Amino acid sequence: MKRLNLYIRIWWKLTVSSFMISLTSRFNAGVFFVGKLLRFLFFLLFLITIFTRTETLAGYSSHQMIFFYLSFSLVDTIAQLFFREVYRFRPLIVSGDFDFALVKPMSPLLRALVGGADPLDLGMLPLYIAAVIYTGGRLGDIHGVNVVFYILLFINGLIISTGFHILVLALGILATEVDHAIMIFRDVVSMGRIPTDVYHEPLRSIMTFVIPVGVMMTFPAKALMGLLSPWMTLFSIALGLLFLLLCLKVWHYALTQYSSASS
């Protein structure tokens, strides 16, 4: 418990510093914020355009499709808010400055993973939360248990996303490559902007069981709509936890291979 408190205090200090750095240039911050907002709106516009010509897609109405996209945006934004430091990990490895994180009496993973939150994503969060609540409330008859399942699977989605970011960090140590790897992860995850049920087999199964984008992005929204069985919910949570454990194992292995080059 004492350790956890310490880590929360460290995380808070790192986050405050990161926010101050990000907001040094108000112009930059403003342009990035507008860019993020436009990116969200443009895809929403694309979805709306698709539904001008078709009533349903794989059995989902336009309303449901928009909810899937909003739920995706919320998971994606929270992950980016907390894990922005992953995008800055490569210079630490290439320069050997990661040594400084290793010699400190704290988890190097904490420093590499959540050492620099992004205030711009925090700015987007109220919009997404309000949109998810508003659209979710208009989906029809939603039971309390479905809301609980949604929240559980939403957290599970964040756990899977954490695992993916840890894998990228591990690859950064093993191959000094982060920039493209993180973007490949984001491109793959972007398939979750629409429900994975829409895709053809075997892609659908791959996106559920191999690269669990479906579990991460589609299942929470399906649970809220009452379209996911309790067994599938349990399976998803087990898969999420197992995936995180596996990613932590890979991270610990990667640490043993760190060569401290250039330092």
Place this chain on the structure above:
Amino acid sequence: MNVYLQIIKGTIDEYATYRLSFILWRVRLVVQLLVVYFMWWALFSGHNNLFGYSQGAMLTYVLFSSFVRPFVMGTRTQEVAEYIRSGSLSNYLVRPMNFLGFCASRDVADKLLNVLFAVFEIVVLYFLLRPQLFIQTDIVMILFFFAALVMGMILFFYFSLLISYMGFWTPDVWAPRFLSFVFAEFFTGALFPLDILSGPLYLIAKSLPFFYFIYFPLKVYLGQLTPIEILQGFSIGFVWTAGLWWLAVIVWNRGLRAYTAEGK
């Protein structure tokens, strides 16, 4: 001329040095392509025709966009902002070569490599996915297609260069570039053909330079434009290209006056 050939060769060698980075870059582009391809394939379930496109025409559009994209938008001009910020631009200014020629040579190397890989990937993906592709057989249309590609390429070169030139006045060039990526993602037609948009939105898209990067060349290739629309497209595209070239010359000259070689 030999200088620029050496720059092309040097840039290719640079890519060969950071092989993993280049391979992952290509993997990323293939993943991006597959994301859009699978999405459209799924959207066509139960539909023979959507937005006036057959499944074959749409999948051809998506697959061939992976060839058009690196040809038009493959660039190294984003580095110019960093040269200005770090002061290393001075190193290039004192050399007996034209700086624009240097940038263009770097771009040629980038395009050569990326287009080569893109063609290879399209062939592999074709044999893996077996989509119904539309093959253009009209030689005139093919010539117009390549002319549209070259026009898009020059237009994009100056567009990207202008964003980098902002580095003369501010060190924060990454944010405007990010904004340009967001606009480009939507308005180039990389995700979908722009004519599926509603009337007013399509008109906005048509009035932007992004229209000529991916959408216009592919529509020419698909043979879906009338001769008047092709002529109109080339005319407006030419005006955009000339306008951005003119702007780039002015901004470069003014930028050089503001340049302080900070950091050197």
